[in-house]
Amino acid sequence: MRRLILDTLRRATGTQQLRQHVRLLEEEVAHALQMPRADPQRLAAMAAQQAEDRPRIEQAAALAAALPPPLREALGRLARPADFPLQPWWERSLWEPVVQLAVRDHVRPGDIAFDVGANAGAFAQQMSRQAGPRGIVCAFEASPRIIGRTHHNLTAAGCHNVTLYHRAIWHRSGEAVHLAEGSHLNDRVEEGAGGTPVPTLALDDFIAATGLVPSFVKMDIEGAELAALQGCPRLIAEGRPIMALEQAPDDMRCHAVLTAAGYLAVDLGSYRRITAASDFANPTGVNNVLFMPAEKAAASPYFDPRQEVVANLAAAAFTRDAAGGARLAQPLDLPAGRYLLRADFSAEGRDNEVFAGIEAAGETVFRYHSFTAFLAECYRDWVVQLDRPAPILPFLRFLQGSDPTLNWRGVAVIRLPAFDGLAPPLVF
Known part of the structure; x- marks a missing residue:
């Protein structure tokens, strides 16, 4: 955990990005704690280490925020080229x-x-x-x-x-x-x-x-x-x-x-x-x-205009967490193919941060990262390609804050049959 936090600090180019990286790190730890096959002792140790290091991170963020704006800007410009890394090419990318x-x-x-x-x-x-x-x-x-x-x-x-x-x-x-x-x-x-x-x-x-x-x-x-x-x-x-x-x-x-x-x-x-x-x-x-x-x-x-609705997942099919996030309670098994998941929800909150997307076979395969009002206005259609049959779980998870105006009504799962015969790249 200490190494992850130090790497976070090394990559961050400013206070806002630092806080974002730390929030994402906290979210990943919290998500890991919910995984049934995780080692409880290891996760407890990670959480303890995170709690120990958090005051230092918050202190560093507060010191950075207290700097005069010209100095903050100058320090931001000193960021090394490696300060905005991509995932390795052999790992899944969630970039657009x-x-x-x-x-x-x-x-x-x-x-x-x-x-x-x-x-x-x-x-x-x-x-x-x-x-x-x-x-x-x-x-x-x-x-x-x-x-x-x-x-x-x-x-x-x-x-x-x-x-x-x-x-x-x-x-x-x-x-x-x-x-x-x-x-x-x-x-x-x-x-x-x-x-x-x-x-x-x-x-x-x-x-x-x-x-x-x-x-x-x-x-x-x-x-x-x-x-x-x-x-x-x-x-x-x-x-x-x-x-x-x-x-x-x-x-x-x-x-x-x-x-x-x-x-x-x-x-x-x-x-x-x-x-x-x-x-x-x-x-x-x-x-x-x-x-x-x-x-x-x-x-x-x-x-090809064909779009076939294969499931309508009503709001009652989703569990809701304390912050108001939604997650399909039971995975939906789908055959290989391309699918459009149309999330039906409205929201007005802007002072929050969420992940929204799709998990397939335990891995996040599609994800948007924004605030609820923007997602509700612009990004309620989620597309996923399944190269093999898989259980899917659409979700909306709060990383920061909540939104009492969020009205989650469910998700329609739509198959795009024209893609059934489209072969994926042999190597990638």
Whole structure:
């Protein structure tokens, strides 16, 4: 436990992140205490060690919080590149699992793939494994404070088929933009932002210079997606890659550009066809959307509208804990396949922190991490791929606080039969 806490302190880049890491550590210990096969003596010792170390952690957090803001900011900038590590490639990643499935289904050995907005490198790492030694992955990250973390993580993971570029993908090459720092490594191009200027690059120019034409593009660049699409009309018209883009339901400009070029769109959260803003299940927030050339969509399971309800799990089927969290009392056995679990709940609480998702055969296979109001508004559709039959347990678990407004009404389990014959990657 002491080693875990020290590692937590080493990785943390600021007070807010420190507290988050400590809360997550506490949650994992609490969850372990509920596991029937755990060693009670070992867990008791771990809990005692945690209790012993907690005052020191709280004292360190209080001292950090008392620092003047300029000094706190300066110390945060001294964080080492290794301070935001990814999980090892051989372990399950819970980083945006709906996008992971799209990458899994469309990047094959020998492919060329682009990761535009690589952030810490999670998707470039996944693409690297799937494209394999004969494939090529080009990763682009604009943020000056993130690029070191990206480089460290990809190098540590042995992603030898990935080339990382410190460029802002834009509608023109050779300009410079500035990025404003976000609260969760979600930095974005913003007029008037300070810091180091970052050179811009248009994807069509990059492709012309390298001869690398991607078959798959993942793009998540915090609102700059339209500018990026405006910089690759030739790629869209001639290369016809499949694209996974992040977009807001109230901003359909990227959708308009791609549909005008003969693409079809489906929401990766709900597997609903998107032809207008009203097709999104949530009216606000952001969504991950798969855009596919119409000539490829006819053979794609993503554009098969069939959805079969296999179970309606009412609220009474869930146990509720003291904080108000919900967990299916008896596991639901499901055959292999792809499933959409549509959680039915409402909530208004914002001063809390929760995990919500799906366990399969005792392992968390899908998870969102947020507060209840945001989940209720934007993220009530959960997608899971079962490569073999497994018992599942949907859950919502509070890590911090509670929410008296949470009205948990149950979960509908929906099978997506078009994916039944889709073979997973042979190696990954």
